[in-house]
Amino acid sequence: MNLESVSSTALLIAFILYAVSFFLFVIAVTGKKWSSRDPEQHTRKWATLGLFAAIAGLAAQLVFFFTRWYVAGHIPTSNMFEFMTFLAMMIMAAFVVIYLIYRSAVIGMFALPVGVVILAYALVFPPDIQPLIPALQSYWLYIHVTTAALGEAFFAVGFAAGLMYLIRVTDFRNSKRERRSLEFVIYVVLVILAFVIAVYTFKGMNYSASFEQETTRIDQNGQEVTEVGVVDYVLPPLVKPYNSVTVEMKPFLGMTEPLFEAPSWMNGVNAGRKLNTFIWSVIFGAVLYALIRLVLRKPISEAIQPALSGMDAEDLDEISYRAIAIGFPIFSLGALIFAMIWAHEAWGRFWGWDPKEVWALITWLFYAAYLHLRLSRSWHGVRSSWLSVIGFIVVMFTLIGVNLIIAGLHSYAGV
Amino acid sequence: MIDNTKCECGHQNHEGTVLCESCGKPLHEDEDETKPLEMRYDGVARLSQRKNPSLLNRVWNFFSSVKVAIYLILITLVGAALGTVYPQENMFINIDPSVYYKETYGTLGHIYYLLGLSDTYGSWWFKALLVMIGASLVICSLDRVLPLYRALSKQQIRKHLSFILRQKVAYKGDLAQASASRGSSVDAGQWVEDAAKTLRKKGYRVHTDGTALLAEKNRFSRWGPYINHIGLIIFLLAVLMRGLPGWHMDKYMGFLEGETVKIPDTPYYLKNEQFNVTFYEEDEMTDRFRERGQTVPKRFETKAVLYVCEENCDNPAKEPVLKEVARHNILVNDPLEYKGLLAYQFDFALTPRLVSVSPMLRNKQSGQSYGPFTIKMKNPGVEYEAGPYKLVLKEYFPDFSLDEKGMPITVTNEPNAPAFVFSITGPGLPAEGVPYLYFPREADKAQFRQDEINGAVSQVWDISVNSMEDVEIANYTSYLNIRKDIALPYIWAGAAIFMLGVIIGTYWQHRRIWLRIDNGSELALGAHTNKNWYAMRKDVAWMLSQMGISVDPKQLSDEVKKA
Numbered sequence: 001m002n003l004e005s006v007s008s009t010a011l012l013i014a015f016i017l018y019a020v021s022f023f024l025f026v027i028a029v030t031g032k033k034w035s036s037r038d039p040e041q042h043t044r045k046w047a048t049l050g051l052f053a054a055i056a057g058l059a060a061q062l063v064f065f066f067t068r069w070y071v072a073g074h075i076p077t078s079n080m081f082e083f084m085t086f087l088a089m090m091i092m093a094a095f096v097v098i099y100l101i102y103r104s105a106v107i108g109m110f111a112l113p114v115g116v117v118i119l120a121y122a123l124v125f126p127p128d129i130q131p132l133i134p135a136l137q138s139y140w141l142y143i144h145v146t147t148a149a150l151g152e153a154f155f156a157v158g159f160a161a162g163l164m165y166l167i168r169v170t171d172f173r174n175s176k177r178e179r180r181s182l183e184f185v186i187y188v189v190l191v192i193l194a195f196v197i198a199v200y201t202f203k204g205m206n207y208s209a210s211f212e213q214e215t216t217r218i219d220q221n222g223q224e225v226t227e228v229g230v231v232d233y234v235l236p237p238l239v240k241p242y243n244s245v246t247v248e249m250k251p252f253l254g255m256t257e258p259l260f261e262a263p264s265w266m267n268g269v270n271a272g273r274k275l276n277t278f279i280w281s282v283i284f285g286a287v288l289y290a291l292i293r294l295v296l297r298k299p300i301s302e303a304i305q306p307a308l309s310g311m312d313a314e315d316l317d318e319i320s321y322r323a324i325a326i327g328f329p330i331f332s333l334g335a336l337i338f339a340m341i342w343a344h345e346a347w348g349r350f351w352g353w354d355p356k357e358v359w360a361l362i363t364w365l366f367y368a369a370y371l372h373l374r375l376s377r378s379w380h381g382v383r384s385s386w387l388s389v390i391g392f393i394v395v396m397f398t399l400i401g402v403n404l405i406i407a408g409l410h411s412y413a414g415v
Numbered sequence: 416m417i418d419n420t421k422c423e424c425g426h427q428n429h430e431g432t433v434l435c436e437s438c439g440k441p442l443h444e445d446e447d448e449t450k451p452l453e454m455r456y457d458g459v460a461r462l463s464q465r466k467n468p469s470l471l472n473r474v475w476n477f478f479s480s481v482k483v484a485i486y487l488i489l490i491t492l493v494g495a496a497l498g499t500v501y502p503q504e505n506m507f508i509n510i511d512p513s514v515y516y517k518e519t520y521g522t523l524g525h526i527y528y529l530l531g532l533s534d535t536y537g538s539w540w541f542k543a544l545l546v547m548i549g550a551s552l553v554i555c556s557l558d559r560v561l562p563l564y565r566a567l568s569k570q571q572i573r574k575h576l577s578f579i580l581r582q583k584v585a586y587k588g589d590l591a592q593a594s595a596s597r598g599s600s601v602d603a604g605q606w607v608e609d610a611a612k613t614l615r616k617k618g619y620r621v622h623t624d625g626t627a628l629l630a631e632k633n634r635f636s637r638w639g640p641y642i643n644h645i646g647l648i649i650f651l652l653a654v655l656m657r658g659l660p661g662w663h664m665d666k667y668m669g670f671l672e673g674e675t676v677k678i679p680d681t682p683y684y685l686k687n688e689q690f691n692v693t694f695y696e697e698d699e700m701t702d703r704f705r706e707r708g709q710t711v712p713k714r715f716e717t718k719a720v721l722y723v724c725e726e727n728c729d730n731p732a733k734e735p736v737l738k739e740v741a742r743h744n745i746l747v748n749d750p751l752e753y754k755g756l757l758a759y760q761f762d763f764a765l766t767p768r769l770v771s772v773s774p775m776l777r778n779k780q781s782g783q784s785y786g787p788f789t790i791k792m793k794n795p796g797v798e799y800e801a802g803p804y805k806l807v808l809k810e811y812f813p814d815f816s817l818d819e820k821g822m823p824i825t826v827t828n829e830p831n832a833p834a835f836v837f838s839i840t841g842p843g844l845p846a847e848g849v850p851y852l853y854f855p856r857e858a859d860k861a862q863f864r865q866d867e868i869n870g871a872v873s874q875v876w877d878i879s880v881n882s883m884e885d886v887e888i889a890n891y892t893s894y895l896n897i898r899k900d901i902a903l904p905y906i907w908a909g910a911a912i913f914m915l916g917v918i919i920g921t922y923w924q925h926r927r928i929w930l931r932i933d934n935g936s937e938l939a940l941g942a943h944t945n946k947n948w949y950a951m952r953k954d955v956a957w958m959l960s961q962m963g964i965s966v967d968p969k970q971l972s973d974e975v976k977k978a
Contacts, residue, residue, distance in 0.1 A: 004701060071701065102949070128704045131695040131711045134747035134760075312969070318949055325946060329917040337910045346748045348759035348896040349665070350906060353536045355499040365492040369485050375640075375945075376455065376481040402499075 004071050008127065010064035011085065015123070017057030018092065018116045024050035025108030029307045047105035054092060054112065061089045072129040077145040078136050080403070084122030086146070087399070090153035091115040094323070098157050102319055106311050110160035117189060118156075120196040140342035147334025148360075152395050154327025155367070155388075161320035162388030167301045168308040168316060169382065182301040185389055187289050194284030195277065202235050207252070209233040213244035213272070231273055235280045241272030317381055320388050321374060328367050335360045359398035366394050424575070429562075434458025437571050439578030439929075451583045454943050459562040478547075478554040487551055491544045498535030501527055505534070549651045556644045567634060573627035574929045574941075582929075582941030584952055584971045588964060591936035603932040606962070613961045614928065617954060627931040637945065639920020646913030653905035664899040667761060672889035673770055674793075675722065675737070678897055683756060684722040684737055690763060690891040691716045715760050717745040717893040721753055745895065755899055762894040768792075769830055772855040773885040776801040776839070777877045787885060790855070792830035804841030807848070811835055815859065832859045839876065853878045855886075926951055928958070948972070 028046030032039040065086070068076040076082040095111040132141075163185060170178045210232045231241050236252035242262045249256060262272035289300075296303045339360065340350040351357065370387045373379040379387070420428040426437035434441055434452065436459060441452060452458070463472075463479040477483060501520055504512050512533050516524035531538050580587060590601045603626045611621040611628060619630040657663040670676055670687035677684050693714045697705055722737035743751035743758075751758040770793075775786040785802030792813065799806040812825040815834035823834070833855055838848035849872050854860040866873040880886055924947045930940040940959075944951040952968035959966050 004703075129701045130704055131700055131713065133712060134715050137714075137746075138748040140748075314972070315949070318947075322947060325921045329914065329921055332917060333914055337914065340906075340910070344903070345750070346759075348750065348757060348761070348898050350903070353498065353503060353505070358495050358499050362492050362495055365488050365495070369488045369492070372481055372485050372488070377485070378453075378455075 003067050004129070007064050007067040007071065010060045010067065011123075014057045014061035014064060015116070015119055017053050017060060018088075018112060018119065021050045021053035021057060021108065022112040022116060024053055025105055025112060026307075028105040029109050029310075032310070043105050047108065050105070050108050050112075051096070051099065054096065054108070058089065058092050058096065061085070061092070065089065068129065074132050074136075075142045075145075076129075077149070078132060078141060079125070079130060081122055081125035081127050083145065083149065083399075084118060084125065087149045087152060088115045088119035088122060090146075090149045091118065091156045094150070094153040094157045094327075098161075098319060098323055101322075102315070104311065104315070104319075106164060106308060106316075107157075107161065107319065109307065110164050111157050113189070114156050114160050117192050117196075121192055124196055124199045135346055138342060138346060140338060140345065144334060144338040144342050147330055147338060149334070151327045151329075151331025151334050152399070154323045154330065155392055155395050158320045158323035158327065158388045159392030161316050161323060162385035164308060164311065165313060165316040165320060165385040166382065166389070167304050168311055168313050170301070170305070172299065172302045172305065179299055179301065181386075183299050186300050187285060188393070190288050190292075191281050191285030194288050195281035197288070198280045198284045199234055199277075207234065207236060207250055209237050209249040210247045211237070211241050211244040211272075212247050213241040215243070233273055233276065235277055237276055238279055239272055239276040244272070313381070317384065320385060324367060324370065324388060324391070328371065331367070332364060336364055355402050356398070359394075359402050363391070363394050363398050366391050429460040429464075431460030431464030432458065433460075434578065435575070436566060438573070438575040439571070440575035441577060441581070450581070452578065452581045454582075456559055456563050457566045459566045461562060462558045475554055475558075478551045479558040481555060484548070484551040484555055487544060487548050491541075491548065494535060494541055494544065497532055498541075501533065503534060503536065505537070545651060546655070549648060549655075552644045552648050552651075556641045560638075560641045563637065567637065570629060570631075572622050572624035572629040572929075573931055574629075576931070576933075576939055579929050579931065579939045579941035582943050583948065584942040584955055586938070586940040586955065586959065586966065586971055588938050589936055590932065590938050601936045603935055606932065606938075607930070610930065610958065610962055613958050617957070619926075619928070626933075628929070630928040632926045633923045634925050636919055636923035637925045639916050639918070639923075641916070642919060643913045643916025646909045646911070646916055648909070649905060649912060650909030653902040653909055656905070657900065657902045662901045664897070666897045667894060668897055669764075669892045669894050670717070670719075671766065671768060671892045673887075674889070677724075677735075678756075681756065681899075682724045682728060683740075683753075684724060684735070685758060685895070685897075686720045686722065687893050687895075688718040688720060690718070690893040692763060692891070715747055715763060715893075717760055717895065719743055719745050719751050719758060719895075721751060721756075721758075755901065757898045757900075759896040759898065760893070761896040764892045764894070765890060766892045768889050769833060769855060770887040770889050772880055772887070774853075774855070774878045774880045776804055776806070777879065778875060779877055780875055787881075790835065792833050792855075795835070799837075802841075804839060804844075806837040806839050806851075809836045809838050809850070815854070815863065817863075832856065834859065834863070837878075849876070851876060851878065855880075921946075924950070926954065928955060942971075 024046055028043050028050055031042055031046065065076060068082075077086050091111065092115050095107065095115065098111070099107055163182075166178070166182055170182060172179050210230055212228060213231050214226060214228050230247065231244065236255065237249060237258040239260055239262050240246065240258035244261075246257065249258075262275050292300055339357065343352065343357070344350040366387075370384070370391060373387065374384055420430060420432055420442065422428060422435035422438060422440055422442065424435060424438040424440065426435055428436050428442065432442060434454075434457065439458070441458075461479065463476040501516065501524060504510070512528055516528040516533055520527065527533055531540075535541055579585065590603070590606060607623055607626055607628050611623050611630070614621050614630040617632075619632045621628060621630045623629075664680065666679070668676060668678070668685075670685060672687055672690055675684050675686040691714070692712060695711045695713045699713075700711075719742070720739055721741040721743075723740045724735045725738050726736035727733040728735050741751060741753040745751050745758055745760050747760045750760070771789055771791045773787040773789045775784040776788075777784045785804055788799040788801050788806070790796075790799070795808060795811055797808050799808070810823075812823055812832075812834040813828055813830040814826040815832045816824055816826050818824045835853045835855075837851045837853060839851055840846065840848040850869075851872055852865060852868050854863060854865050859865075869876075924944050926942070926944045928940065928942045930938060932938050940955065942951055942955050949968075952971050955971055956966055956968040
């Protein structure tokens with residue numbers, strides 16, 4: 001067994017431990033009303049177990065992180081797989097910090113799934129160790145990426161607490177709009193989970209298809225360059241890449257040709273495949289959502305609400321706010337200032353309006369507005385929590401969406 | 416409406432004051448008395464809250480509003496997002512945007528262009544937004560920081576009862592009961608002194624006034640927002656300064672190996688001595704990655720020398736006199752830097768090109784060779800010597816071709832297909848010399864039929880190189896990004912001040928506790944913080960428990976609602 005496989009095994013162990021920790025926290029919160037036990041003692045016991053599982057998972061992931069660092073010779077934050085695993089690790093670390101301040105089991109019930117889903121999402125990307133291209137050969141790769149991810153991790157905890165607050169205070173009988181919005185947020189989380197399930201399902205079935213795509217781009221001399229590349233699909237192609245011909249496609253449910261072609265304005269690397277994956281995720285997400293609704297027989301958020309009954313709403317509001325207030329300076333430093341210093345060294349300009357840069361700025365502006373609304377306009381509670389939820393959606397768009405639909409200098413971070 | 420701003424304690428307040436500047440009593444009695452007080456800026460009047468504003472004051476008042484600031488932030492946010500829908504014009508070096516967007520993205524793209532969104536970040540409205548955010552930053556800060564400073568630097572210790580009990584964290588109790596259970600009586604003054612001692616242990620700065628107490632911690636964190644705004648203003652100003660002529664230069668230039676090129680608008684010349692590109696070796700990759708069969712570049716390197724021109728700089732007839740001032744191996748992430756001039760590795764291209772050849776003059780009949788002599792492709796010399804023979808350069812075509820009439824011309828000034836017309840003189844040759852056309856490149860020699868053009872002369876004479884060692888070739892053109900940015904130090908200073916302010920403002924909290932004892936034993940306590948109420952309640956509960964009053968932190972915040 002070489003070090004590289006030690007590394008990937010450690011990651012798998014971490015993933016399992018996080019999932020276990022999540023269930024322990026769920027038991028800690030929901031098991032309070034089980035008969036013949038003291039609720040407080042029950043919660044304390046199971047939450048402590050949950051915390052140990054989370055910390056053990058964190059330790060396993062650190063083993064993964066450092067062994068991979070050793071094997072690759074550079075910090076593993078240089079592509080989408082590495083960055084997403086790192087983000088999940090930072091979310092776990094942020095969770096542990098916030099948990100040690102507030103000691104509330106419910107935080108685990110909400111923050112852990114965010115980390116688990118992001119780690120699951122990371123596992124879909126190719127985990128190969130790639131040599132570093134010259135643009136990434138700088139110690140700023142270590143500093144910029146890690147601090148930005150840590151700031152975003154605190155935003156993730158703020159999101160989890162904000163969502164808890166909303167579920168806690170929403171009156172499901174009388175507020176249709178709120179209920180629908182909450183269900184939509186939960187559906188979005190399920191879509192990410194569905195994406196992972198879809199990819200593993202079809203990989204398990206050994207499905208494959210490939211296309212030959214002709215792309216035209218303009219090089220820096222202003223000349224048009226035409227390139228032909230092969231795009232491989234893991235999921236059955238509903239959408240084929242723009243301007244492409246089918247090389248090979250296994251029939252799927254009698255379907256032998258893709259239904260339609262990706263639009264030309266999707267610029268990202270492998271945009272057609274990503275659009276196809278997105279559509280599959282939305283479908284799988286809907287199926288998953290419908291299944292859960294069938295089991296619960298009521299809106300998911302309404303089913304979660306009783307678990308939060310012991311939680312003080314004001315505390316949740318404050319946890320959400322504090323997580324964001326802790327994350328904001330870290331994010332400013334990592335995602336903007338360190339980014340500017342590195343951009344200045346690598347590309348000769350500290351700011352170039354590259355889409356990724358612009359979206360980091362948008363994230364920053366959004367949280368700046370959040371802080372001003374909260375401090376000066378007294379937006380607390382419901383409105384503030386919705387902002388923390390929307391803010392994290394902006395973060396995820398910056399991390400994933402930008403790579404999905406917009407091309408730019410950061411495109412190497414995608415797959 | 417004229418506000419009566421005089422408080423019952425006798426203090427004359429500024430127009431627009433919410434809580435008396437001295438005793439803290441709410442000045443507007445009409446509000447709901449069970450709600451916690453609005454403690455923003457300690458209830459002092461902002462500068463902008465004055466009567467009968469003039470036009471200038473109205474502008475000031477507009478920008479002093481946080482609501483306006485938030486709108487500006489959100490409009491900038493939406494504008495910036497719109498700019499990422501399609502690639503911006505500046506992403507391309509050579510396009511006509513009026514055609515490009517329509518051709519590439521269709522009608523939507525054309526509308527995008529017509530709306531000016533193809534150059535969002537350079538547009539007047541985006542710059543105007545940034546200027547307005549800057550104005551808002553200055554005015555919002557000044558409007559609040561001065562009154563707040565005044566209020567915090569002269570705080571009264573004994574506050575009005577309604578001020579204390581209407582804080583979000585408040586406690587009311589009778590000390591006599593607590594003490595009676597322990598069989599002692601209360602000395603209010605002593606109790607306050609003991610409380611002060613307890614709070615000092617927690618790092619509070621405590622002031623007492625008989626039976627009243629004010630404890631305060633981390634007041635400096637209140638200045639955090641204003642410090643970070645100063646940083647942002649410096650940053651924004653520096654960004655705007657870059658628009659001034661001479662403050663900012665940004666050029667992309669190609670440097671062929673071995674070539675010295677003048678950097679326009681500066682006294683500098685840069686020479687690319689050598690360019691290297693290396694790729695990762697197979698043994699540097701992990702097994703799994705090797706299977707992909709991808710080549711990954713490892714290093715781009717330009718060995719660069721920077722010269723400054725000392726004489727004949729603007730005289731094209733004379734060779735400039737250069738002095739070497741800097742030498743650096745430019746890598747990605749490691750630019751050449753000299754007195755604010757920066758040269759970055761940007762790109763490279765494989766452009767094999769002749770630099771010079773060192774051929775021999777050969778007499779085919781006798782088999783004798785003369786030379787070698789070196790001909791440079793750029794600015795070749797006029798006279799060459801090969802043994803007893805002399806070659807004079809009559810004409811030079813760097814990029815040889817024939818026009819419609821069959822006359823030789825040069826297409827460009829780049830030596831893509833160099834051709835030399837010599838006149839050879841020497842032993843056994845006519846005094847006026849024999850003409851000889853020479854193509855150094857074998858391909859050109861065949862294509863333009865050198866021997867046929869030279870006719871009879873080529874039966875006897877030949878100019879050619881012995882081996883490739885006599886040919887000097889430049890393989891690469893290295894593209895460097897040449898920059899000058901005088902605003903940079905200000906940018907970094909602004910960013911550093913911003914970070915300092917944000918950290919002060921978010922990682923520390925200003926906590927205050929007021930308490931007073933009336934009628935010998937009635938304790939009233941109120942506490943306020945700008946964030947982290949959780950810790951504030953814990954501090955108060957801890958202090959009370961040290962004083963023998965046990966109370967759950969959570970209950971402290973409900974006091975107002977219960978009353």
